[in-house]
Amino acid sequence: MLAMAIAGHPALLIADEPVAALDAPLQAQILELIDNLRGRFDMAVLLITHNLALAAQICDRVVVMYAGKVAENAPVETIFAAPEHPYTRALLASTPRLGADRLQVIGGSVPDLVNPPAGCRFHPRCPHALGICRKEAPPALQLSEGHLVNCWLAQG
Numbered sequence: 494m495l496a497m498a499i500a501g502h503p504a505l506l507i508a509d510e511p512v513a514a515l516d517a518p519l520q521a522q523i524l525e526l527i528d529n530l531r532g533r534f535d536m537a538v539l540l541i542t543h544n545l546a547l548a549a550q551i552c553d554r555v556v557v558m559y560a561g562k563v564a565e566n567a568p569v570e571t572i573f574a575a576p577e578h579p580y581t582r583a584l585l586a587s588t589p590r591l592g593a594d595r596l597q598v599i600g601g602s603v604p605d606l607v608n609p610p611a612g613c614r615f616h617p618r619c620p621h622a623l624g625i626c627r628k629e630a631p632p633a634l635q636l637s638e639g640h641l642v643n644c645w646l647a648q649g
Contacts, residue, residue, distance in 0.1 A: 502534055509541040545588055557581045560604050560614035567640040577642040579619045621646055
């Protein structure tokens, strides 16, 4: 698939879960190949993944999405060191850790995308939701250079 994807020397390679269901050594080989191709052909790579550890290792920036909407967009270091959106925080808290007694879960259910909730799509599952979260989708707020969050709680 990679050979076909780069045959036309694209400026952007979209890799949707490129290493899902592969064992660790093969994952490392594929990711190294993608990185080498990126440099060789001077192309950008958009990596779509649910694997936060993978994103932490190879991405420059992370866009966290929930129910089809951007929740947070920041450099990878910022996402992992100082997440601002409650969903980003919940995702990071639910990452399995060695020695942890229990796995953290995100309460509630994934919304119906045909009939999504009004306001912030995460509000039914958010333990910090405000009244406005249920009514209006939050605007993007720039917290720092390159760090955007779509959350009423961040509005101050």
